[in-house]
Amino acid sequence: MKSSVITFPGSNCDRDMDVALTKFGFKNKMVWHNDRELPKSDLIVLPGGFSYGDYLRCGSMASKSKIMNSVINFAKSGGLVMGICNGFQILVEAGLVPGVLLRNKYLQFICKNVHVKVDNKENTFFKNLDKKVLEFHIAHNEGNYFCTNDQLKEIEDNNQIAIYYCDQNGNTNDQINPNGSIKNIAGIFNKEKNVLGMMPHPERMIDESLSGEDGSIFFKNLLNNIK
Amino acid sequence: MKVSAVITLKKDVLDPQGKVIHETLDGMGFNSVNEVRQGKYFEIDVKENDPKKAKDLVEDMCKKLLANLVIENYKIIETQ
Numbered sequence: 001m002k003s004s005v006i007t008f009p010g011s012n013c014d015r016d017m018d019v020a021l022t023k024f025g026f027k028n029k030m031v032w033h034n035d036r037e038l039p040k041s042d043l044i045v046l047p048g049g050f051s052y053g054d055y056l057r058c059g060s061m062a063s064k065s066k067i068m069n070s071v072i073n074f075a076k077s078g079g080l081v082m083g084i085c086n087g088f089q090i091l092v093e094a095g096l097v098p099g100v101l102l103r104n105k106y107l108q109f110i111c112k113n114v115h116v117k118v119d120n121k122e123n124t125f126f127k128n129l130d131k132k133v134l135e136f137h138i139a140h141n142e143g144n145y146f147c148t149n150d151q152l153k154e155i156e157d158n159n160q161i162a163i164y165y166c167d168q169n170g171n172t173n174d175q176i177n178p179n180g181s182i183k184n185i186a187g188i189f190n191k192e193k194n195v196l197g198m199m200p201h202p203e204r205m206i207d208e209s210l211s212g213e214d215g216s217i218f219f220k221n222l223l224n225n226i227k
Numbered sequence: 228m229k230v231s232a233v234i235t236l237k238k239d240v241l242d243p244q245g246k247v248i249h250e251t252l253d254g255m256g257f258n259s260v261n262e263v264r265q266g267k268y269f270e271i272d273v274k275e276n277d278p279k280k281a282k283d284l285v286e287d288m289c290k291k292l293l294a295n296l297v298i299e300n301y302k303i304i305e306t307q
Contacts, residue, residue, distance in 0.1 A: 057295055064292065093295070100297045107243050146240065146298060180241070 001026050001226050003043040006071065008033045008062040013048035013084065013203065020203035021045070024219040033065040042226050043080045044071055046087030048139075048201060058101065058142045059089030068094055080124055080226065081195045085140055088187070088197035097190050097197045098155060099147035104140070105180025111139040113212075114178060116163040116186050116200055117170045123193035124225045125162070133170045134163075134214040136200030138178065138186075143199040145181035145188070152182065162187035162196055228275055230285040232293060233302045235266040240298045269293060278306045 003026040007014045014030065021028040021043075029039045033051075038044065052061035062068070068090075075081045075096050083091035091097045104110060115133050118126050147155065155161060164184040166172045172184045179199075187198025205215030236242050242264050249263040271288070275281040282303050289301035 056293070060292065060295070100295055102241065102298065103243060105241070105243060107247065144241075148297060151297070 001042045001223055002040060003028045003045060004031045004039055004041040005029075005045045005047055006031050006033060006067055007047070008049070008051035008065060008090075010051045010053055011047050011049035011086070013086075013201065016201075016203045017045050017047045017084070020206050020215065020219055023206060024216070025223050031067060033062065033067050036066050036070060038067070038070045038074060041074075041079070043082065043222075044074055046071070046081070046083040046090050048085030048087060051086055051090065054142075057089075057093065059086060059091075059093040062086075062090045063093035072096065075190070075195050078192065078194050082125070083195075083197040084201055084203070085138075085143075085199055088199055089142065091195065091197040096195045097188050098151045098160070099145055099188065101142045101199070102144040102146050102180075103142050104144050104178075109139075109141045110143070110178050112137070112178070114138050114186070114200060115166050115168050115170075115176075116198075117166040117172060118163055119161060120159050120189070120193075122159070123162075123189060123196075125189075125193075125196050125222060127221075127225050129217070129221050131214070131217060133166060133168060134202075134218065135168075135205065135212050136202055136214060137204040137211065138200050140179070140199055143179045143181065145179075145185040145199075147182065155188065158191050160189045160191065160193075161185055162189050163198060163200070228278065228281045228306065229270060229272050230281050230306050231304050232269045232271065232285055232289055233266060233304050234269070234289070234294045234299050235302070236264055237298055237300055266299075267293075282306060 202215035
């Protein structure tokens with residue numbers, strides 16, 4: 001299976017993502033934001049980082065870069081696209097998933113492990129996943145998911161919420177919400193469920209001795225689903 | 228021609244920075260503040276001499292890049 005990771009100026013999780021995808025069997029290529037064409041891919045990843053120094057709004061500049069026309073066309077034709085952290089911010093700014101990511105509610109950069117509940121498994125990203133709660137890592141200043149009431153209704157009606165911040169038992173409540181996101185939303189799909197944006201970093205959880213293995217579970221499952 | 232645009236957060240969007248600024252002002256003795264909302268201000272010099280066309284151009288920029296219309300409003304405030 002082939003994947004491509006887009007590197008924007010200021011991306012800093014692109015190589016981690018490359019390591020993770022390669023480790024679990026993807027043939028990955030790195031793609032520069034100024035390129036216009038994507039290599040043939042089964043999965044496109046927009047990685048975390050601080051593209052364009054977070055100028056104007058996080059992800060807003062990167063969402064207009066040259067490669068994004070191809071990414072948008074790829075997504076609109078049903079291709080799998082995943083945006084992690086800053087990649088999620090780029091996806092919302094590009095209009096590929098609904099809503100926006102505001103500054104964290106308590107104005108602090110948050111860097112810690114969190115648990116997320118996988119609610120919707122009727123999609124290529126989480127289908128057949130045998131765990132309901134995963135431990136991932138978050139590191140962001142603008143991860144406070146927000147959308148209008150109309151958008152929220154549409155998102156809920158279409159089952160577009162991918163993952164929620166929760167405790168280790170899968171309970172979602174205000175106390176374990178790290179950043180103020182509406183409904184504890186940590187990740188969201190587009191309507192067709194072929195585009196996933198999420199704040200947590202699965203690529204930071206792929207080594208038992210360094211972190212944990214829940215990212216490994218996610219990537220292995222994803223590869224099997226794409227095959 | 229120079230055109231200015233002001234981007235502000237919509238009413239129902241939480242503005243934690245504005246809130247902290249409000250609290251700080253309060254602590255400094257500015258007790259008569261009801262609310263503070265933080266926004267962005269742009270001065271854009273466009274190669275266009277017709278005021279209407281210049282404003283339309285900046286409005287288009289606001290819609291497509293400068294503002295995120297899910298959370299922000301924009302206002303073209305002056306033309307010089």
